[in-house]
Amino acid sequence: MLGISANLGSAVVNSHGATGGGGGGGCPDGAGGSLNAPWKEHVLGEISVAPADVSDAVTSLLHTILFARAPGPVRPSEATCHAFPSVTYPLCAVGDVSRKVDLAARTFEESVSAAAAMGPPAPYGHAGASGYFAQQQQQQSYRGSRGSFGAMGIPSGGSASGCLVVAFFERKVKKALFGLMSNEEKVLFEKWVIPVTVVAPASAYDKESLEADAERALQNALLQVLVAVQSIEHIPNAMYDFEITSFGSMEAMQSDGAYGPGLQSGATVRV
Numbered sequence: 001m002l003g004i005s006a007n008l009g010s011a012v013v014n015s016h017g018a019t020g021g022g023g024g025g026g027c028p029d030g031a032g033g034s035l036n037a038p039w040k041e042h043v044l045g046e047i048s049v050a051p052a053d054v055s056d057a058v059t060s061l062l063h064t065i066l067f068a069r070a071p072g073p074v075r076p077s078e079a080t081c082h083a084f085p086s087v088t089y090p091l092c093a094v095g096d097v098s099r100k101v102d103l104a105a106r107t108f109e110e111s112v113s114a115a116a117a118m119g120p121p122a123p124y125g126h127a128g129a130s131g132y133f134a135q136q137q138q139q140q141s142y143r144g145s146r147g148s149f150g151a152m153g154i155p156s157g158g159s160a161s162g163c164l165v166v167a168f169f170e171r172k173v174k175k176a177l178f179g180l181m182s183n184e185e186k187v188l189f190e191k192w193v194i195p196v197t198v199v200a201p202a203s204a205y206d207k208e209s210l211e212a213d214a215e216r217a218l219q220n221a222l223l224q225v226l227v228a229v230q231s232i233e234h235i236p237n238a239m240y241d242f243e244i245t246s247f248g249s250m251e252a253m254q255s256d257g258a259y260g261p262g263l264q265s266g267a268t269v270r271v
Helices: 051-068 097-117 132-136 204-228 250-256
Strands: 040-043 047-049 078-080 088-090 158-176 181-199 241-247 268-270
Touching: 040 204, 047 051, 047 204, 051 088, 051 097, 051 158, 051 181, 051 204, 097 158, 097 181, 097 241, 158 250, 181 204, 241 250
Parallel strands: 040 181, 047 181
Antiparallel strands: 078 088, 158 181, 158 241, 241 268
16 A cells, blocks of 8 residues: 555554454455454544545545455555545445445534534643644633634634444344244444544644644554454454444444444445
8 A cells, every 4th residue: 555654553452352354355265253253343543634634534544444344355446535645545446335435424524513513622632632732732712712613613723523433244134933033133243433533723833733643643543454454363254244333422422332232223335
């Protein structure tokens, strides 16, 4: 993959298992784990981006994850991140995956916008921010910035955080009542959490610093994905599906149950 060169940060892996996954667009024949194997979760490093760059950053990460997890062979195709031209990523051009990724990016923007409209966004340097903004500790009140709302409903100098969750699962049919009835169960085997903070720079200097910070964070996140997908012991042999769910905050994700083994009934695509 061209254009990705940065110090590799470690993706957070929860207690469900070690980092794992299939690499390079599919699992080889004979590889894969049992349905009863522990499911694994990968939490990527937080990315802080400007509103105009959210879609490009999210799209590059989603395509990289989906390409690496495609259960069948995928013709290699490389794309350039429009917001950060030095960053390239593998494009998962299979079926309507691109359309679903675009929809997920738009839905995420709407989720963050809705969350930002419900309360005061955090100022630069808030405790949940990372990189440049965690160091600046600028003290700008929400009241003082109410009159300068920008893209996605975030006032100048403010920020709003959200996340996307990519869940991979198998569909398993369970029969009941002597085989006369059946229902479908989604068996989760891997989940990815992508935390994103949308920042509205208050000045040209802030904008320039944010862009440099965002590019480094995106490069690190892409590298985290490439490392995390090297192990494939928990990947099933059979075909599987995925879901992408957007949340306006980490709290919304946890309260909705997406952080645990539960799966959403939202947009689902077969790779």
